[in-house]
Amino acid sequence: MEGSSLMIKDYPKDSTPRERLMTEGAASLSNQELLAILLRTGTKKESVLQLSNRLLKNFEGLRLLKDATIEEITSIYGIGQVKAIQILASIELGRRIGRLQYDDRYTIRSPEDAAKFVMDEMRFLSQEHFVALYLNTKNQVLHKQSIFIGSLNSSIVHPREIFKVALKRSSASIICIHNHPSGDATPSREDIEVTKRLVECGKLLGIEVLDHIIIGDTKFISLKEKGYV
Incomplete structure (x- = not known):
């Protein structure tokens, strides 16, 4: 009973x-x-x-x-x-x-892979969205999270919000992505400053920032390929 x-x-x-x-x-x-x-x-x-x-x-x-x-x-x-x-x-x-098959997770091997993962979702957004992809040691996507919505600048992109999730998810690395509603993916001065700030914070925490990708209309720019990561 x-x-x-x-x-x-x-x-x-x-x-x-x-x-x-x-x-x-x-x-x-x-x-x-x-x-x-x-x-x-x-x-x-x-x-x-x-x-x-x-x-x-x-x-x-x-x-x-x-x-x-x-x-x-x-x-x-x-x-x-x-x-x-x-x-x-x-x-x-x-x-x-x-029994979950972790090998089924999306694997990112290049900037093209990262851009493809979010392109359809982000290319037509009317506001800027800053998204972080959290990866494991095999560069598989563990989690995707929108961190904030609005114009990108160093005063509102708080590293603590980005890396707090990375620590919670035991991420080995992250990829930062945001869109330009204008469709022009050319990085701005703020984009570059924010990227450098996040890379430095990642080094301190032991969580590598692999790239910061800007999404335009069917096009993208990798700040790693531009030498800023």
């Missing part, structure tokens, strides 16, 4: 697995705590953390739990069908994430 007397909410707020996940991140939690979040409640005689610990001991850890059936999980006192389904669904999500 599934009890409801000792719930996560009954613990001191700053010590619950949920609170720790929000403040410290999911990676800081033990397997027992992560399971406790899924289970939500314990039994009349034990807390949810005690229940999650007993579940792990029964299956000798995650190795056997990942292959458990719903019948095997519900045979544990305190775990009914709803809790078992939640556990199995979470295990399957983890399994699918583990």
Whole structure:
């Protein structure tokens, strides 16, 4: 049966697995705590953390739990069908994430590759958009993010906003891209100044700025090819 007397909410707020996940991140939690979040409640005689610990001991850890059936999980006192389904669904999500094919990610080997990745999206924009591509060590695109919209100048392009995402995504390098609504991709003085500033910041952080590409109407200019990166 599934009890409801000792719930996560009954613990001191700053010590619950949920609170720790929000403040410290999911990676800081033990397997027992992560399971406790899924289970939500314990039994009349034990807390949810005690229940999650007993579940792990029964299956000798995650190795056997990942292959458990719903019948095997519900045979544990305190775990009914709803809790078992939640556990199995979470295990399957983890399994699918583990099977993701990272080789399917877009790989950038040249300025042309980077321009092609965003050309259709950016060539007709009526305002300037500054976009950063975050790459792994194989130059595959991990993430693309618009950093700001508006005329490019050194006072509003904050390196901290660009590199904050790079650190969060564990990026090895980045490529900066912005468009010129006029269709003329010729770099301005501000474009060059911003590029140099970002390159210097990247060197300090150990995150290389591979290029800064300006998108025009079906054309582009690489500031790396121009010698500014």
